[in-house]
Amino acid sequence: MAQPLTVTPGNPIHLADFDPEYTGNYADKDSARQELEKNLDRLQELQEVLWAEGKHSLLIVLQAMDAGGKDGTIKHVFRGVNPQGCQVTSFKVPTEEERDHDFLWRVHKAVPRRGTIGIFNRSHYEDVLVVRVENLAPEAVWSRRYEQINNFEKLLAETGTTIVKFYLHMSKDEQKKQFEERLQDPHKVWKFSMGDLEKRELWDSYMQAYEDAINRCSTPWASWTIVPANHKWYRNLVVSQTLVQALEKLDMRYPEPPPGVDEIVIP
Ligand code: AMP
Numbered sequence: 001m002a003q004p005l006t007v008t009p010g011n012p013i014h015l016a017d018f019d020p021e022y023t024g025n026y027a028d029k030d031s032a033r034q035e036l037e038k039n040l041d042r043l044q045e046l047q048e049v050l051w052a053e054g055k056h057s058l059l060i061v062l063q064a065m066d067a068g069g070k071d072g073t074i075k076h077v078f079r080g081v082n083p084q085g086c087q088v089t090s091f092k093v094p095t096e097e098e099r100d101h102d103f104l105w106r107v108h109k110a111v112p113r114r115g116t117i118g119i120f121n122r123s124h125y126e127d128v129l130v131v132r133v134e135n136l137a138p139e140a141v142w143s144r145r146y147e148q149i150n151n152f153e154k155l156l157a158e159t160g161t162t163i164v165k166f167y168l169h170m171s172k173d174e175q176k177k178q179f180e181e182r183l184q185d186p187h188k189v190w191k192f193s194m195g196d197l198e199k200r201e202l203w204d205s206y207m208q209a210y211e212d213a214i215n216r217c218s219t220p221w222a223s224w225t226i227v228p229a230n231h232k233w234y235r236n237l238v239v240s241q242t243l244v245q246a247l248e249k250l251d252m253r254y255p256e257p258p259p260g261v262d263e264i265v266i267p
């Protein structure tokens with residue numbers, strides 16, 4: 001079984017080769033805790049310099065099947081991040097106004113401004129996932145979108161946005177467990193919708209659509225990372241680690257102090 005992986009262009013993957021149960025060298029949550037805390041501290045430091053320097057932005061795309069852990073990832077991985085420099089956008093069924101524009105219109109409006117982090121809870125990828133699997137648009141329309149997405153992401157990357165895309169890879173069995181938990185917990189049952197069951201029936205078609213999106217839209221400027229997601233603690237570890245690495249590559253610096261600042265005496 002393959003390990004968590006950042007997909008490289010020209011090396012197509014098969015999702016079935018990835019074990020959603022994988023937890024690397026960690027036996028359990030406790031053994032990974034220290035590493036996770038270290039990553040979260042580092043993420044906090046990196047966000048501060050991202051903001052201070054004001055040159056780059058970070059766009060995080062989160063995609064998964066229902067109950068796959070998008071909300072949980074946001075809640076846990078970003079708990080140390082300053083809300084002033086971070087914006088979450090959850091993409092739902094497009095509104096009438098959104099449908100009257102190209103599919104990237106609502107997405108482009110939500111990309112993070114310089115110095116900030118933008119988190120997409122679902123994204124423009126829905127337009128080659130749910131739209132494809134549930135025939136919401138003809139193939140002639142959605143099949144052109146892979147290239148349109150790549151071009152769009154290239155524009156963002158060339159203008160200062162670092163793009164990190166995560167597919168949270170959960171097994172069908174684990175989804176059943178998560179749904180059952182939701183149904184039994186009065187504080188979670190609101191999250192369940194009947195539509196989730198229809199999507200579950202289409203599981204294999206969704207896997208095919210995910211595989212194609214990952215393979216066709218892993219580019220030198222915006223790659224996908226496949227995250228084993230059956231164990232939430234390992235998922236959080238992989239996501240936090242990947243983000244720290246992406247931000248460290250930017251080699252960001254605090255701005256130089258203005259000239260004469262060392263002579264200033266506050267009266
Ligand atoms: P949730 O994430 O549970 O709040 O559900 C949001 C719903 O919106 C999901 O069922 C998505 O598949 C759906 N959705 C998001 N984007 C699109 C889109 N571009 N076209 C159709 N449905 C979408």
Ligand code: MG
Nearest residue numbers: 066067191193
């Ligand atoms: Mg839902």
